[in-house]
Amino acid sequence: MALSTAVREAFLAEAHIASLAVDAGPGRAPLTVPVWYDYSPGGEIRFLTDGDSLKAQLIAKAGRLSILVQRTSPTYRYVSVEGPVVRSNPSTLEELTRISSRYLPPDAVSGYVHGSDLKVLVTFRMRPEHWLSADLGAVA
Secondary structure, eight states: OOOOHHHHHHHHHSOOOEEEEEOOOTTSOOEEEEEOOBOOTTSOEEEEEETTSHHHHHHHHHOEEEEEEEEOSSSOEEEEEEEEEEEEEEOOHHHHHHHHHHHSOHHHHHHHHHHSOGGGEEEEEEOOOEEEEEETTOOO
16 A cells, blocks of 8 residues: 555655665666665755765766665565755765764764765765655555
């Protein structure tokens, strides 16, 4: 059963590992990689990556990407969203701290942040445009 707007946005706002997919060009399947991300209902999806990575290069070229998050334990639920990249900028300490805090235990965040090379990180922002969602155990 498809999720309501409020439920799908709340699910996306949870700290899932996202599968990001971006066009890899002619003769290639999309590049699909896991990412940590940040999202608040009604807003943009933000994630960081190395600015010199293949992922960053393909995102800059394509200007669009897809993100899929899922839950596999009862009940199976997923949200897939696709849209344009609306901004990219050098990552800030606040962005790195905020996103890593969603995924790491509190006592590990500082070490992770200070061990990261902030000079090479880029933050991308994607505006959700097209949504697919389902809860395969939901009852109508």
